[in-house]
Amino acid sequence: MADAHKLEIFRGLLKFKSNTQKIWGILIFLTIVTAVEVALGITKPKALTGTTFLGMKILNWIFIILTLVKAYYIAWDFMHLRDEKSALRRAIVWTPIFLVAYLIFILLFEADYIYNVFKDGFVTWNF
């Protein structure tokens, strides 16, 4: 297993000759994604901050998606999940995803409810 690295990323679009080469390739990719994030964060294009989707700015959705993309490549290529058996991979990935998605869902809904109570529930807090 240790020597059998899978050297394809982007579903086989990009094939590397060696594991070392793949590592540098991933670094370049992660750097580009981070640079895009920082550039968007500094310029904050009006087109992306003005429109919302599911109550959140499009720009923030882009940030979150890019973060998940980065997390995927760190886990898959740096932590070698790509080379592990799929059972191990699924156990590691889907357990937190399920729990965290549930946690985020209940907490953000509750927070939004409290926000509304503060806003129109005759509660003075901003004074």
Place this chain on the structure above:
Amino acid sequence: MDSTITTAAEENTWGGGNRPLGASYGKLMMWFFLVSDALTFSGFLAAYGFSRFKFIETWPIADEVFTHVPFFHGNYPMYYVAFMTFILIMSSVTMVLAVDAGHRMKKNSVIWYMFLTIIGGAIFVGSQAWEWATFINGDYGAVETKGGRILQFVKADTGERAALNDFAKTIPGDRVAHENKNGIWFYDEGYRPSYTVNEVIEGFKTNSNIVVRTETINAEGEKMVLSRQESLSKLQSAVQVVEGANLIHNEYGSRLFADFFFFITGFHGFHVFSGVLINLIIFFNVALGTYEKRGHYEMVEKVGLYWHFVDLVWVFVFTFFYLV
């Protein structure tokens, strides 16, 4: 029936020594730990999201909080954090190169890559400390109202932030320090801001170019700036001057922001710090030839997993604290 026949293969199934996941015990345990640690961090970040959504209209804007770069003056939002992120990703790369060199049993390469990883980690922890110090010392200063809200000051003509010492008046006055010998119950004086509320208000009255900026975010995603008249009436509810941030007061806005900043980046920084220590131990083991004798460098792979995890967490902290 098939089940009554004991084959050699079946004996092997229940006899132990199987590796259905194809990973060693140590690696599996590291993954167990990482998954549980991921859940811990997710809990913190979800709690941050909870507080933020609760105060969605008044939450501080990260771009306006983290604007400093060491050795440079001026307003550089995010550049330094981006640099820190890059350092951490870079040290992740040298770590994975060390693991790769370990697979090929190249001891000297492993030593070098481990060394570079430790340096990267140290730079990151140092940057984190600097970031904390800057955050704690504060920028412009602000006043806190009776309700615990923060009022900041901007210049009316340019819209730039105004520091307290740009306009606050110094009113000479006698201050009787409470001394140990005079009190039955003595409290140390503790921290005192550079100006009193009265000095700030008097300075505000004489300086017509200063207006108050509230915590409220308007439709354009900017903090709401009041008119002169509104500012003055708002200032009547000011009870204290706040400079910098701690767990109780925060000149940048909501105090929860500072609390979560200290807690989450602190917890992450602690992970990086212990990661550096563990890397150091492994580094010395590699240098002493422990793994060369053992015949494999799996230990490097295991600490590598931990190190990448620290990087992985930072990617999320970076997004949710600095970008979103």
